[in-house]
Amino acid sequence: MASAYVLTWLIQISKNETQLRVGRLTKAHGLKGAIKLEMFTDDPERRFVPGSVFTLQVPTTSPWHGKTLELAELRWYNGHPVGFFVGVPDRTAAESLAKAILWIDHDLTEVTDEEDAWFDHQLVGLAVVRDGVRIGTMTQIDHLPAQDLLHVSTVSGEVLVPFVKAIVPSVDVAGGTITVTPPPGLFEDLPESAIADEAALAAAVLPTGVSTDSSDDADAVRAGDRLDSN
Known part of the structure; x- marks a missing residue:
């Protein structure tokens, strides 16, 4: 959800289900597989919780093409979100995910409870x-x-x-x-x-x-x- 408008694209999965773009991985952080995040959501507490699974938008040549990514932990450093993900053990793996777009499943019948x-x-x-x-x-x-x-x-x-x-x-x-x-x-x-x-x-x-x-x-x-x- 956003308080200004979003999505690059909504990808239709079924009549009432789609995928919603919620973030982008920017660059590796440290040596233990952490990756800096750019969030496209005003609800990070709900979208980015341990166990959240994201569909990856990456080039077809990427080793991550066609795969999903599970969030293990989210931390904040100097006001910036940094994610640790399952299967990303080191900086090399983190660097291979730079610029990946993160999508989540979204129910089209869901409505926001915020006014306007x-x-x-x-x-x-x-x-x-x-x-x-x-x-x-x-x-x-x-x-x-x-x-x-x-x-x-x-x-x-x-x-x-x-x-x-x-x-x-x-x-x-x-x-x-x-x-x-x-x-x-x-x-x-x-x-x-x-x-x-x-x-x-x-x-x-x-x-x-x-x-x-x-x-x-x-x-x-x-x-x-x-x-x-x-």
Whole structure:
């Protein structure tokens, strides 16, 4: 989950199950197999506990390709997370895992109990509405240090919308809409005649079960807020 938007991709496993990106191994730490972590979650106490098993995203040439990795212990050094993993006994083994992306199984029916917080997959594909009229489809979320950006696909092209309450005052997952109150100029080039073109808007929706994000961050989102842990 994240308080700004996440995932590179959600990988669909079954109707209600997918894999969620929660971290990346950066570099070896010390001589005993420890590896520094970059976390893409605001819930490390739940995602990174001893016994957690991660699917690895690594090159096909990696000796770890097709394997999973079990967390043995998580420590913090100078405010940075460092993981010890089963089957990684020394620095050489740790170095072979550098840059590996960590994924976990995730139930798509799971919801966050935080106010104004959503999992990314809940938002991708929602209709974007301005003044009660649909103007586009939310297709992607970028997590940036200052704020998150929503990619809104319109019939005139893509518009990047800052995910802050002043511009995105309402998200209605059940109703399938994201309401925006953009400042002048943000959707300036969008002709009124194009807004109602549902056929063109539908073409912008991603295939079922797949969402994209070009950044490295967390696994759920909250409007206008980014946690320090990410």
